Amino acid sequence: MEWQTLGVEPVLTPDEMAAVDAAASERMGDLVQRAGGAVARSALGLLGGGYGRRAHVVAGPGNNGADGRVAAELLRRRGVRVSIGDHADSIPADAALDLVIDAAFGTGLSRPYAPPDLPGDVPVLAVDIPSGLDGRTGGFCGAPWRATATITFAALKSGLLLGHGPEFCGRVEVADIGLSVEAEVGTGDHLTRALITNGDVGRCWPRRAADAHKWMSAVWIIGGAPGMTGAAALTAEAAGRAGAGYVLVSAPPTVGSRSSTDDGRDVAGGHLPGAPLPVETVVRSLAATGGVDGWPHTVADEQRVGALVIGNGLGCGTLVLDGVVRLLALSDAAVVLDADALGAGGARLLDACAHRRATTVLTPHDGEYEALMGEAPGDDRLAAAARLAERSGAIALLKGPTTVVAAPDGRVRLSSAGDQRLATAGTGDVLAGVIGAALALGEGDALTTVAVAAHVHGTAAMGGPATGFRAGDLPKLVGAALDDLVR
Ligand SMILES: NC(=O)C1=CN([C@@H]2O[C@H](COP(=O)(O)OP(=O)(O)OC[C@H]3O[C@@H](n4cnc5c(N)ncnc54)[C@H](OP(=O)(O)O)[C@@H]3O)[C@@H](O)[C@H]2O)[C@@H](O)CC1
Ligand SMILES: Nc1ncnc2c1ncn2[C@@H]1O[C@H](COP(=O)(O)OP(=O)(O)O)[C@@H](O)[C@H]1O
Structure with missing residues (x-):
């Protein structure tokens, strides 16, 4: 189309x-x-x-x-x-x-x-x-x-x-x-359902204020377990390119381990060995917050972080679910749950989301949707996204050739930007970083912010090669797309 x-x-x-x-x-x-x-x-x-x-x-x-x-x-x-x-x-x-x-x-x-x-x-x-x-x-x-x-x-x-x-x-x-x-x-932000356009990005993408400092748009990424460090790196790179002022990454704890990265940065209680993180990234230890299982029991500096992105290369299991659920309760920041954070959870995760007052965003593909909701989205993707939003109280972004984003209040936004070149590993990790940055930057209508981020992500992909496109190509293209769309 x-x-x-x-x-x-x-x-x-x-x-x-x-x-x-x-x-x-x-x-x-x-x-x-x-x-x-x-x-x-x-x-x-x-x-x-x-x-x-x-x-x-x-x-x-x-x-x-x-x-x-x-x-x-x-x-x-x-x-x-x-x-x-x-x-x-x-x-x-x-x-x-x-x-x-x-x-x-x-x-x-x-x-x-x-x-x-x-x-x-x-x-x-x-x-x-x-x-x-x-x-x-x-x-x-x-x-x-x-x-x-x-x-x-x-x-x-x-x-x-x-x-x-x-x-x-x-x-x-x-x-x-x-x-x-x-x-x-309805009209404007109150429209029941709308297609996101380039004009919406220009109108709604949150801008940095002239007197901004780096902590005003900080994103904290929790992911990048051994073997999947690239996922967290893609999210970090994307968050930076989408305008985050400060990007922190914490690896999830690995039971009984203490390790350091190849470049000597200590990530006690977790691994980021050899992670190709952008050099601007600050690696933060989760275990330093003193939780017995390596997950935080308090969130230091939490009030300085605009958005948490949890799940990219996180790994699955009960400990992970316990940690994610605890973070959801501890944090008053916007939280994006993606990838492994969605696969681990089901009803317990949805309940934890439903108890939050701050913005929560769930970004499942069809498999993750089924893990969360116990049933596949089916043909009616409008209804499927709405069910997830209603059940979780979160903004539900259902991935696919057309992305459907639903809010708990019944509103829905669609983005048909992008094409099949996005069907390659890691592009979802990039999307999570773009959403995290947009939420950290702005205080606008969260549904619009998330949907506009999805539109930027899809539009950016169209600037890449039709064949051989890799998720690693995408963060820079996100920066370029934002330059084009936001004036
Ligand atoms: N303001 C507006 O909205 C305007 C709308 N406009 C236009 O009108 C369209 C909506 O109009 P519409 O309701 O008459 O529907 P439409 O699709 O023309 O036909 C339905 C009929 O077909 C029948 N039928 C159904 N399936 C069938 C099948 N497989 N094989 C055989 N029969 C079948 C069905 O029968 P039934 O199910 O009742 O047995 C019913 O009789 C809309 O899409 C737009 O193009 C404009 O004109 C101007 C303003
Ligand atoms: N055929 C397609 N057309 C358009 N967009 C697509 C297509 N396939 C996948 N995408 C998009 O690519 C991204 C893939 O995300 P995801 O499945 O989570 O990947 P990963 O987990 O490997 O990072 C989503 O934003 C999705 O909407």
Whole structure:
């Protein structure tokens, strides 16, 4: 999916769109006329003109089909030779078509639909959403055509952004047909659901004040057990590149051990041997705080730390879970729990999160989600993220091609920045560092801060090579993306 915008972009589910529709002061016939006009304009753009072009409209029984019929008539007036069939009719194979308009079903699709065969390689313009996609989840409800472009009305629909939506909807255009969605889903930070855009990063990324000092945006990373020191190093590098003023790293305690790093820095009670930490990193011993098991019982300097990031290369086990749960209770700072901190926990971790007053962020991929919640997220990723946020009282960031970020108050933000080049080990560690830095820097709306951090992370990746991209490439790209997006 191609997407470029500078504004706040509401995202609606089909149910919300139906409510907007029901509350409209205008007759449906007038809305359909406007929607059909927008479809015709978009079609003329794809056709590169009107006179002499050939188009076929697949028109279904509902309003989506009505939009298609209006568009067909308008295109005829512009000299396009238009044929129309209903959703079950085959498309004439002899016609040398320049465009097919998919107006079979929109958000009212209620049973699986497979469209007729396309005659060859003809471009497809989908009306509202490709027919055969679920308007809420983007899951298949049939076998949709892959559209060249999709024109949707009033606002984005969640099914365009999730599941198969991005792959099947092509370039997306939102047409204003005179409907206001504000009453249904709110505005600004209060929007129930929104897609994060580059403009949101410029507006919301927390800036350092002119009189700032380094401790005003300190991030403390707890991770980097033996064999996984690179994870903590990636998080530390990312936090620094995203603007943290001070980055501390503590390795988790290893039972009965006392060791020092290759470069001589003492990390009693834990290992960071050979960790390729950025030279600016301060390595801090957890055990020095005097806990019998090597985990802190008090948090020295804690009030100076803006955000803790716990879990990257942390290792799993009961001792780790005990330590994480204790830190959650001790700390009044924002905490990001990622990677091993999520795999260790389940209900006990969720309860510890629920007792916190300060911001907590959980950043699971699907496997970690299942470890936390006892069930996989399933097809409805909006509902899955919302369940985790509600259960934990934390901001839940569910990773995937489209990142879904949910707050306990029911609001959701989506980011579709980035692509499959991020599917490589360690990119999640980088994301945790970027989120940690953003939280340490700012006191804005935590949901927006976390979602904007995810958007920066995805946008940064697009500056890297399509092949052979490594997580280690990403922190510097984060710095460059922020330079571009934040002015
Ligand atoms: N303000 C707005 O929102 C505006 C919305 N507009 C447009 O309207 C669309 C929403 O309209 P809509 O509710 O009529 O839904 P739509 O998808 O056209 O058809 C549903 C019908 O199809 C039927 N049906 C379902 N699946 C089926 C299947 N597999 N095979 C066969 N039949 C099936 C279903 O039947 P039922 O389930 O009731 O048996 C029902 O009769 C929206 O996406 C946008 O394009 C614009 O016009 C302007 C303003
Ligand atoms: N196909 C994809 N398209 C876009 N983003 C992706 C894709 N696969 C993974 N990502 C992103 O890459 C990151 C991977 O995180 P994670 O699975 O925790 O990796 P790791 O644990 O190895 O650091 C997440 O931000 C995720 O959203």
